[in-house]
Amino acid sequence: MVPVSAYVVVSAILFVTGLAGVLIRRNFIIVMMSVEIMLNAANINLVAFASHLDSLGGQIMALFVIAIAAGEAAVGLAIIIVVFRGKIATNVDQINLLKW
Amino acid sequence: MVQIFFTYFALVSIVAGILTVSLRSPVHCGIALLALLGHVAGLFVLLHAEFVAVVQIIIYAGAILILYLFVLMLLNLKTEERYFHRRHAWYITGVGALTVELLMVLLASRFDGAKGPATVEAVEQIGNSMAIGIVMFSDYLLLFEIVGVFLLGAIVGAIVLAKTPSQADLSGDER
Numbered sequence: 433m434v435p436v437s438a439y440v441v442v443s444a445i446l447f448v449t450g451l452a453g454v455l456i457r458r459n460f461i462i463v464m465m466s467v468e469i470m471l472n473a474a475n476i477n478l479v480a481f482a483s484h485l486d487s488l489g490g491q492i493m494a495l496f497v498i499a500i501a502a503g504e505a506a507v508g509l510a511i512i513i514v515v516f517r518g519k520i521a522t523n524v525d526q527i528n529l530l531k532w
Numbered sequence: 533m534v535q536i537f538f539t540y541f542a543l544v545s546i547v548a549g550i551l552t553v554s555l556r557s558p559v560h561c562g563i564a565l566l567a568l569l570g571h572v573a574g575l576f577v578l579l580h581a582e583f584v585a586v587v588q589i590i591i592y593a594g595a596i597l598i599l600y601l602f603v604l605m606l607l608n609l610k611t612e613e614r615y616f617h618r619r620h621a622w623y624i625t626g627v628g629a630l631t632v633e634l635l636m637v638l639l640a641s642r643f644d645g646a647k648g649p650a651t652v653e654a655v656e657q658i659g660n661s662m663a664i665g666i667v668m669f670s671d672y673l674l675l676f677e678i679v680g681v682f683l684l685g686a687i688v689g690a691i692v693l694a695k696t697p698s699q700a701d702l703s704g705d706e707r
Contacts, residue, residue: 434538439575440638442542446549446568448631452624453553461558461604465565468596469549472572475584483579487648488655488667491581492675495668498584498591499679503686505596509603510693516607 439480447473458523460515464508471501538578545571558604562597569593580652583661 446469453466475494482490515527548568555561569592576585655663668676 434534434578436643437639437641438538438542439579440641440643441635442546442575444634444638445546445631448627448634449546449549449553452627455627456624457553459558461600461607462553462561465552465561465600468565468592469552469568472568472592475588476572476575479576479579479581479584481643483581483652484643485645485648486651488650488664489648489671491584491664492668492672494576494581494584495587495664496675496679498587499683502591502596503683505599506686506690507693509599510690512603513606513694 436480436484439476443473443476443480446470446476458525460512460524460527461509463524464505464512467504468501471497534578537574541571541574541578545575559601562601562604565600566593566597569597580655581660583664 450466450469450473453469454463457463457466475497478490478494478497480490482488482494545568548564548571551564552561552568555564569588573585573588573593576582576588650663650667658666
């Protein structure tokens with residue numbers, strides 16, 4: 433039997449990996465992929481504790497997180513397409529139209 | 533046996549996560565993300581969450597990732613020489629220190645709490661999908677409806693954003 437702390441450790445490592453990706457990558461699409469990694473780490477946590485505490489609420493929350501991730505991907509990619517159509521590059525540090 | 537599978541799934545998902553963040557070509561990053569999603573689904577199976585694992589494969593790997601790859605191929609991105617923020621590379625040091633700190637705290641924790649009614653045997657009697665369905669459409673019905681409205685809004689927003697502007701929109705008269 434694998435202890436729940438092992439799953440939590442895997443989830444923490446994945447979350448920090450995704451966080452590092454959001455901070456250091458320049459490509460907007462890769463930044464959104466890193467956000468997906470972070471959402472997956474949260475899902476591992478939810479399902480691990482659902483199994484540990486014998487409750488189904490965590491699994492249902494994981495399903496909702498997947499639904500939210502789908503919506504986020506759709507809207508984010510639409511924004512990327514709009515930005516790219518306006519001949520602005522997809523690097524996040526070059527998208528500074530709203531910067532004060 | 534479970535330990536072996538857990539070690540495999542955990543190691544491969546961590547390596548795939550690091551590859552997703554560090555590979556240069558965006559398409560390679562997408563493939564690494566696919567490997568990550570599949571192995572996280574394996575972790576879900578080990579946790580007796582078969583329905584979540586299947587949804588992870590179908591929705592994440594089958595729909596979301598394909599959407600990412602479509603956009604990547606639509607945009608025809610050129611891979612740049614400098615694909616990291618060099619200026620912010622010291623973030624990695626801080627992030628690594630944060631990880632070590634987190635791991636020390638997490639490994640020392642005991643994670644106790646009140647046990648719920650859904651033990652593995654109780655869930656296996658009616659099946660994982662049915663157990664999830666019963667709870668989702670009774671206790672979590674309001675959240676389910678809210679997520680439905682959210683997805684509708686996301687669809688409408690994505691279509692409005694990505695629609696090619698027509699000539700009338702561009703000239704700005706009569707709308």
